[in-house]
Amino acid sequence: xxxxxxxxxxxxxxxxxxxxxxxxxxxxxxxAPEASEVLSALEPLTGRAHxxxxxxxxxxxxSTLIHKLxxxxxxxxxxxxxxxVDPTSPFTGGAFLGDRVRMQDLALDExxxxxxxxxxxxxxxxxxxxxxxxxxxDAAGFDVILVETVGAGQLDVAVAGxxxxxxxxxxxxxxxxxxxxxxxxxxxxxxxxxxxxxxxxADQTVMDLMSVLEVSTYNPSDWRPxxxxxVALTGEGVEELVEQIERHRAFMAERGIRFSERKVRVLLLExxxxxxxxxxxxxxxxxxxxxxxxxxxxxxxxxxxAGADLLLSPLKQALRGVA
Amino acid sequence: MLKPxxxxxxxxxxxxxxxxxxxxxxxxxxxxxxxxxxxxDRGAKVVARALRDAGMEVIYTGLRQTPEQIVETxxxxxxxxxxxxxxxxxxxxxxxxxxxxxxxxxIFGEVLLLVGGIIPEDDAKALKExxxxxxxxxxxxxxEVIKYIRENLRRG
Numbered sequence: 001x002x003x004x005x006x007x008x009x010x011x012x013x014x015x016x017x018x019x020x021x022x023x024x025x026x027x028x029x030x031x032a033p034e035a036s037e038v039l040s041a042l043e044p045l046t047g048r049a050h051x052x053x054x055x056x057x058x059x060x061x062x063s064t065l066i067h068k069l070x071x072x073x074x075x076x077x078x079x080x081x082x083x084x085v086d087p088t089s090p091f092t093g094g095a096f097l098g099d100r101v102r103m104q105d106l107a108l109d110e111x112x113x114x115x116x117x118x119x120x121x122x123x124x125x126x127x128x129x130x131x132x133x134x135x136x137x138d139a140a141g142f143d144v145i146l147v148e149t150v151g152a153g154q155l156d157v158a159v160a161g162x163x164x165x166x167x168x169x170x171x172x173x174x175x176x177x178x179x180x181x182x183x184x185x186x187x188x189x190x191x192x193x194x195x196x197x198x199x200x201x202a203d204q205t206v207m208d209l210m211s212v213l214e215v216s217t218y219n220p221s222d223w224r225p226x227x228x229x230x231v232a233l234t235g236e237g238v239e240e241l242v243e244q245i246e247r248h249r250a251f252m253a254e255r256g257i258r259f260s261e262r263k264v265r266v267l268l269l270e271x272x273x274x275x276x277x278x279x280x281x282x283x284x285x286x287x288x289x290x291x292x293x294x295x296x297x298x299x300x301x302x303x304x305x306a307g308a309d310l311l312l313s314p315l316k317q318a319l320r321g322v323a
Numbered sequence: 324m325l326k327p328x329x330x331x332x333x334x335x336x337x338x339x340x341x342x343x344x345x346x347x348x349x350x351x352x353x354x355x356x357x358x359x360x361x362x363x364d365r366g367a368k369v370v371a372r373a374l375r376d377a378g379m380e381v382i383y384t385g386l387r388q389t390p391e392q393i394v395e396t397x398x399x400x401x402x403x404x405x406x407x408x409x410x411x412x413x414x415x416x417x418x419x420x421x422x423x424x425x426x427x428x429x430i431f432g433e434v435l436l437l438v439g440g441i442i443p444e445d446d447a448k449a450l451k452e453x454x455x456x457x458x459x460x461x462x463x464x465x466x467e468v469i470k471y472i473r474e475n476l477r478r479g
Contacts (some may be wrong), residue, residue: 115400
């Protein structure tokens with residue numbers, strides 16, 4: 001078997017050939033030299049799919065819900081792509097990707113493509129290649145693309161940057177989740193899904209959510225995230241969820257908005273946080289000044305805070321200059 | 324700054340402690356599947372964990388997979404290896420079907436095909452003649468499987 005060339009891969013993706021789609025995603029994941037060639041060739045064909053991010057804690061039922069959503073879209077005659085992300089072990093670099101277990105019967109559906117991905121060091125609940133994988137599926141003509149995040153809760157905000165509609169899936173009895181979502185993941189949610197709604201305490205979860213939403217400030221022109229109750233195992237509520245997703249899509253399309261401002265605030269904040277930790281912090285710590293500050297603090301001539309301030313002051317001055 | 328200790332086998336695989344790898348570095352992807360009606364998957368899970376701990380990405384699909392589902396999943400997940408776990412004795416039924424489908428989908432010869440389980444010696448020989456790359460019996464040390472995969476990968 002000859003290895004596929006970049007051109008052949010692009011050609012195959014456009015035709016919807018599954019092997020070519022799979023290989024294109026691998027190239028992007030592996031950061032292969034051909035990846036940028038493939039992506040730029042596909043770029044003009046993207047922008048047609050509706051991308052739905054599905055986030056929420058482990059155990060909330062994301063995979064099962066996605067299974068049912070895929071079936072609902074298939075009944076509407078749409079082709080569906082799924083990208084399911086699971087964590088890479090930080091110690092070994094390996095990963096156990098088990099999301100397909102709940103989607104077994106979709107494997108042979110011609111109109112469905114499922115890809116499992118490991119985070120490979122990506123932060124924010126997806127991998128750095130997830131956006132690229134979505135583009136490949138978009139170019140291949142899938143109408144709806146569902147992206148399942150790792151499920152680390154509060155930190156899973158990156159998916160909003162590559163999705164049109166974000167579902168935050170909650171389940172009753174998962175503890176302090178409502179507390180946690182106040183912190184930032186709430187801003188990225190376009191629809192709240194209370195899954196496992198057949199459990200007795202489901203209404204309490206809905207009430208808790210409503211009270212959180214009530215105190216949030218929305219402009220009259222803003223999209224107000226609805227709460228949808230589902231039982232993913234039986235499929236109950238899934239049709240209504242699809243309708244709400246469609247409502248959100250239409251709402252954004254009518255106004256020509258790609259992201260809500262509240263979502264962008266969170267995304268920018270997270271992007272800045274990552275850049276500061278990933279780029280600025282190493283610049284500060286890998287410097288002679290850092291070693292000098294270590295010496296001063298070690299000798300008791302400076303407090304730790306004063307040492308940090310010493311290192312930061314040129315940066316702060318520069319930022320004041322900008323502002 | 325404190326340098327994290329990186330075990331040598333991890334360093335070899337080019338993995339930092341965040342799981343991030345240098346651009347251009349491929350990671351081995353393995354599909355572990357159980358064809359047929361047998362509903363016992365402890366062995367498959369033990370192998371799956373060991374491969375993960377060796378730095379591979381293991382796609383696990385659960386029990387009762389048809390050969391069609393297995394091969395289609397291998398295509399979509401673009402795996403380097405298919406590992407079939409068969410304890411039911413039905414290997415002479417399932418494996419040829421998997422091989423035929425791999426040929427049909429154009430991944431035969433490119434993807435390593437491994438079979439694990441209780442396989443009599445004569446059958447193992449026959450399976451290898453059909454195109455199975457290696458057969459691992461019960462009690463095979465997982466290190467042996469890992470070593471075999473690393474040394475026999477078809478794609479660079």
